[in-house]
Amino acid sequence: MTTPRGAGRPRDPRIEQAALDAARDLLVEVGYQRLTMAAVAGRAGTTKAALYRRWPSLPHLVYEAAFPDELLKDWHLGRELRADLLGIVVGTRDAFTSPVAAAALPGLLAEFSTHPALHNALFSRFAGVAEAIDDRFRAAAEAGEARPTASAQDVLNLMIGAALIGVLVGPETLDDAWAGRITDILTDGIRP
Amino acid sequence: MTTPRGAGRPRDPRIEQAALDAARDLLVEVGYQRLTMAAVAGRAGTTKAALYRRWPSLPHLVYEAAFPDELLKDWHLGRELRADLLGIVVGTRDAFTSPVAAAALPGLLAEFSTHPALHNALFSRFAGVAEAIDDRFRAAAEAGEARPTASAQDVLNLMIGAALIGVLVGPETLDDAWAGRITDILTDGIRP
DNA sequence: ACGATTACGATACGGTGGGGATCGTATTAG
DNA sequence: CTAATACGATCCCCACCGTATCGTAATCGT
The missing domain is CATH 1.10.357 (Tetracycline Repressor; domain 2)
Known part of the structure; x- marks a missing residue:
């Protein structure tokens, strides 16, 4: 699911990171409503096509940008x-x-x-x-x-x-x- | 704010009611995301222009349709x-x-x-x-x-x-x- | 070394919807 | 009768989504 397969040119891993960073920046700057796929692509230095290759839609990208896996990190339950x-x-x-x-x-x-x-x-x-x-x-x-x-x-x-x-x-x-x-x-x- | 003024053709009060009813119907049928101004106007038997004369935007219309004033009706506080x-x-x-x-x-x-x-x-x-x-x-x-x-x-x-x-x-x-x-x-x- | 496969940037396109404008007509107050 | 406003119908502009195309680049299996 994450790794496509063995053939063809591999995806540039920097694009994924740049897109998530760009989405985070734009979320704070312009808000969710004004966030567009083209704007994310532009700030990330790539194009919409590269983003749609990685996420099926803008909400999916935003979700991953705003709620990365590490967010709910380990907390510990104690005695009190x-x-x-x-x-x-x-x-x-x-x-x-x-x-x-x-x-x-x-x-x-x-x-x-x-x-x-x-x-x-x-x-x-x-x-x-x-x-x-x-x-x-x-x-x-x-x-x-x-x-x-x-x-x-x-x-x-x-x-x-x-x-x-x-x-x-x-x-x-x-x-x-x-x-x-x-x-x-x-x-x-x-x-x- | 609610009553415009004394001159000119008065607004047809049936349009306001028909629009709110149409918005409620469409909300349940197609959901918020697929709700469009044109669809509400169409079902209400009028046009977008008449709706924009009454509400500044679609969310305002939806808000009034979904949360009319009577919604939080009187409840009574007692002794328990x-x-x-x-x-x-x-x-x-x-x-x-x-x-x-x-x-x-x-x-x-x-x-x-x-x-x-x-x-x-x-x-x-x-x-x-x-x-x-x-x-x-x-x-x-x-x-x-x-x-x-x-x-x-x-x-x-x-x-x-x-x-x-x-x-x-x-x-x-x-x-x-x-x-x-x-x-x-x-x-x-x-x-x- | 070579073909198949996939990603890349750049660009273009169709479709949809928001928000507003126009036009001729209708309805009210003064 | 006139000014003012609403009406339905229609048209436009613009932004955006999602997809497609094209030439190029990178990596696979053989």
Whole structure:
């Protein structure tokens, strides 16, 4: 899928990187709405044809530019429930409030309706997270820190949703105090 | 603003209604992305010019079609905190999961970046709601049912965000059990 | 060394849609 | 009767997407 095959001229790897960089720059400069394939190609020093050879459409390119694989990096679950939740809240906030992600998110969400593949790509990342949190909740339930019915999916949706609304309303509201308040509500909200 | 003035041929009021109805129909049938001004005009039995006379752009028309003023209708705050929160959760869910709203929401959110007026229009509706809930929280705090720092804005953002994510992931997950679980978390989350 | 295959830049094209303009006609206030 | 505005119909301009073409360049298998 990533490597085409053995014959023919190989793709110039610098083009892929230049295109992603150009997309990130333009996202911040002009926003998602005014982002065009030709503009990305122009800034990347190549042409549309080379981009369509790599991504099926502009939203796919933007998705890869705004949400690279390393974004949801390793975070560690520990022994204190509130600290674990705070870490996830802060991580989600940081991922959503980066200039590139904040510029790309609303537009990408709109494309999800017509590009199910993108939809799945973004949400499947949180699937593993949900599983880990579910395990953590089970442990917390045994320790008497959480009710047994606590659902990682519900908590995740609340958390991601609040961060998303925050980005739409104004990213400046998503400071550390915000993360603390949200974490407080969620932590107490799943107590037995 | 709504009434033009005294001179000249008055606008045909049936056109405004027909356009909103046509936009609602087309939103459900083809989705936001494939919705065009010409298609709305065609189905409404008029032309683009008549529509641009009434709305400055397609997103404005869609916004008015998907979120009419009566949508956030009167709900009543009572004496039981959880019941009040459940009412707001259910009301928000119902507003977001209507076929028209679910089809329009993602696209509209994307336009908010470029149309601040739309942005303010939607969120200003919740401003009054936030105020009412803040009063309710203060009363709950005095009754010992809520911590004094409970913020209506935080709770609203969590709630709206969760409903929004639900619409994006799959509206079928937003059943009454979902509303109950979310309400449980929020209710316990603001307890003293 | 050589043909097959694929990528490259440059350029062009068809199709679609937004937003506005024009024109002749219709409807209202004063 | 006149000024002002709305109407349907039509036309244009412009931007963009997605694809195609063409000559050239790079890399494979043999």
